[in-house]
Amino acid sequence: MVMELSNYSKIFKALSNEQRLKIFLTIYRQCQTSGVAKPTAGFTVSGDGPCCLGDGSIDRAFTKMCDCMDLSRSTISHHFKELQNAGLITCVREGQNFRCRVNQDVIDAIKAFLG
Amino acid sequence: MVMELSNYSKIFKALSNEQRLKIFLTIYRQCQTSGVAKPTAGFTVSGDGPCCLGDGSIDRAFTKMCDCMDLSRSTISHHFKELQNAGLITCVREGQNFRCRVNQDVIDAIKAFLG
DNA sequence: TCGAGTGTTCTAATTATCTCGAACTATACT
DNA sequence: AGTATAGTTCGAGATAATTAGAACACTCGA
Numbered sequence: 001m002v003m004e005l006s007n008y009s010k011i012f013k014a015l016s017n018e019q020r021l022k023i024f025l026t027i028y029r030q031c032q033t034s035g036v037a038k039p040t041a042g043f044t045v046s047g048d049g050p051c052c053l054g055d056g057s058i059d060r061a062f063t064k065m066c067d068c069m070d071l072s073r074s075t076i077s078h079h080f081k082e083l084q085n086a087g088l089i090t091c092v093r094e095g096q097n098f099r100c101r102v103n104q105d106v107i108d109a110i111k112a113f114l115g
Numbered sequence: 116m117v118m119e120l121s122n123y124s125k126i127f128k129a130l131s132n133e134q135r136l137k138i139f140l141t142i143y144r145q146c147q148t149s150g151v152a153k154p155t156a157g158f159t160v161s162g163d164g165p166c167c168l169g170d171g172s173i174d175r176a177f178t179k180m181c182d183c184m185d186l187s188r189s190t191i192s193h194h195f196k197e198l199q200n201a202g203l204i205t206c207v208r209e210g211q212n213f214r215c216r217v218n219q220d221v222i223d224a225i226k227a228f229l230g
Numbered sequence: 231t232c233g234a235g236t237g238t239t240c241t242a243a244t245t246a247t248c249t250c251g252a253a254c255t256a257t258a259c260t
Numbered sequence: 261a262g263t264a265t266a267g268t269t270c271g272a273g274a275t276a277a278t279t280a281g282a283a284c285a286c287t288c289g290a
Contacts, residue, residue, distance in 0.1 A: 005140075006133055013131035017278075018124040025120075028230070072280050077237060079278095096236055096287050111226050115143070132248075187250050192268060194248095211257050211266050 001109040007087075008113055011106065014086035019071060020079045026065070027089055028102045116224040122202075123228055126221065129201035134186060135194045141180070142204055143217045 015021050065076050080100075083089045088107075091100040130136050180191050195215075198204045203222075206215040 005136060009131055009133040009136045012127045012136070013277095016124055016128035016131040018121055019278090021120060021124045021127070071278095073237065074239080074281075075279050077239090081238095093237095093286095098237085107229050111229055114222050114226055128247095134248085186248095188267065189251075189269080190249050196268095208257095208267095213267085 001105050001112075003109060008110070011086045011088060011110060014082050014088055017079070017082075019069060019075075020082060022069065023065065023076070023079050024083055024088060024102070027083075027100050116220050116227075118224060123225070126201045126203060126225060129197050129203055132194070132197075134184060134190075135197060137184065138180065138191070138194050139198055139203060139217070142198075142215050 015024060065071070066073055069076070071079075080089075080091065080098075084091060086106075087103055089100050089102055091098040093099075130139060180186070181188055184191070186194075195204075195206065195213075199206060201221075202218055204215050204217055206213040
C-alpha cells in the first residue's frame with residue numbers, strides 16, 4: 001500500500017489526540033474482523049478501567065462512549081469522522097447504530113512505513 | 116517497552132506534522148546506528164526530490180534543512196525539539212553541530228502497540 | 231404516527247500549533 | 261579578539277484543533 005507522505009501525517013494526526021486514540025483502541029481491540037479481541041501490546045491507561053463496551057461489538061458506541069469518556073456526542077461523532085477520514089476505520093450503518101472495523105491494511109502500511 | 120497511552124499520543128503528535136515527519140524520515144533513513152541507509156517503505160513525496168542531505172550524516176542539519184524545506188532555523192529547531200521530546204530521536208552535540216539518531220526502541224514500541 | 235434513542239451539523243469559544251524574525255548564545259577558525 | 265557559522269529562545273501573528281450545546285435527521289418499537 002503506497003501512500004503520499006501527507007497520508008501518513010494525516011494518519012498520525014488522527015492518532016495524536018488521546019481521546020481519539022482511546023476510541024481507536026476500543027474499536028481495534030473489540031471489533032476485529034476475526035471476532036477475536038486483539039490485545040494491543042505495551043501500553044497502560046492510568047486511571048481508566050476498560051471502556052464500557054464489553055460485548056464484543058461497538059453497537060451504541062457513541063452514547064456509551066460518551067458515558068465512559070466524558071465527551072459529548074458531537075465530539076465523539078467528530079472523532080469518529082477523523083478516524084474514518086484518515087482511513088483508519090470503516091463504519092457501516094446497522095439500523096440505529098454503526099458497526100466499525102479497523103482497516104488492517106492501513107495499520108500494516110504504517111508498520112511498513114516505520115521500517 | 117511499556118508506556119502510558121499519553122506517550123503514544125505524544126509520539127503520534129510528533130509525527131502528525133508533515134514537515135516534522137519529513138525531518139524524522141531524513142534522520143531515520145540517513146542516520147541509522149548501523150550506518151546503513153534504511154529505506155522507509157511505502158511512501159512517496161510528491162513534488163519533492165530527495166532531501167539535500169546525502170552524505171550519510173545529518174551534520175549541519177538545520178541550515179541544510181532550512182534550504183531544502185523552506186523553513187526557518189527557529190522552526191526547524193522547534194521541530195527537532197518536538198521529536199526529541201516525544202522520545203523519537205536523540206541528539207548529541209558534536210562541536211558546532213548535532214548528531215542525531217532515531218530511538219529504535221520507540222519505533223518498535225509503536226509497532227507493537229499497533230498489534 | 232408518536233416518542234425515545236442515536237448520530238449529524240452548525241456555531242462558537244477556548245486552547246494549541248505552526249511559523250517567522252529578531253536578539254541571543256555557543257562553537258570554530260584565523 | 262574578531263568574524264563566520266550553528267542553533268536557541270522569545271514574542272507575536274495566523275491558522276488549526278478540541279470541545280460543547282442546540283437544532284436537526286434518522287431508526288425502531290409501541
